[in-house]
Amino acid sequence: xxxxxxxxxxxxxxxxxxxxxxxxxxxxxxxxxxxxxxxxxxxxxxxxxxxxxxxxxxxxxxxxxxxxxxxxxxxxxxxxxxxxxxxxxxxxxxxxxxxxxxxxxxxxxxxxxxxxxxxxxxxxxxxxxxxxxxxxxxxxx
Numbered sequence: 001x002x003x004x005x006x007x008x009x010x011x012x013x014x015x016x017x018x019x020x021x022x023x024x025x026x027x028x029x030x031x032x033x034x035x036x037x038x039x040x041x042x043x044x045x046x047x048x049x050x051x052x053x054x055x056x057x058x059x060x061x062x063x064x065x066x067x068x069x070x071x072x073x074x075x076x077x078x079x080x081x082x083x084x085x086x087x088x089x090x091x092x093x094x095x096x097x098x099x100x101x102x103x104x105x106x107x108x109x110x111x112x113x114x115x116x117x118x119x120x121x122x123x124x125x126x127x128x129x130x131x132x133x134x135x136x137x138x139x140x141x
Contacts, residue, residue: 010054010055010056010057010059010060010063011052011053011054011055011076011077011078012052012053012055012063012067012074012075012076012077013047013049013050013051013052013053013074013075013077014031014050014051014053014067014072014074015049015050015072015073015074015075016049016050016051017049017050018050018072018073019072027070027072030070031066031067031070031072034066035053035063035066035067037059038053038055038056038059038062038063038066039053039054039055039056039063043055046088046090046091048090050075052077088124089108089111089112091124092108092111092112092124092127093108095127095128095130095131096108096127098131098134098136099127099130099131099134099136111123111124
């Protein structure tokens with residue numbers, strides 16, 4: 001997507017407040033799997049309120065139908081998602097705070113100041129897999 005093609009028509013927030021209860025994690029995973037064909041990682045952003053997603057205008061109705069199936073009320077936004085890497089620092093902070101609370105702030109600051117690239121991506125994925133297999137993750141339980 002180039003700057004000239006940016007449209008706010010298909011920009012939505014999937015609020016975390018809609019993901020409550022025992023099935024919240026499973027619901028979010030199912031939505032992610034079913035809607036992956038409507039956007040790519042560069043058109044998503046994790047925020048403190050939820051996940052912002054830019055949807056191609058041609059696929060918007062299909063996307064809304066999938067989301068409606070799960071009973072989630074999306075919020076229409078008037079601004080696009082920024083690059084997805086903006087939300088990775090908060091995710092990294094959360095995972096580190098569970099895995100290594102004593103060094104979480106220091107490691108998160110180090111991670112946030114790294115240049116974008118393969119090493120930073122590998123570091124995030126390594127932390128993600130450790131978290132996913134830990135007792136703090138629903139998958140690790």
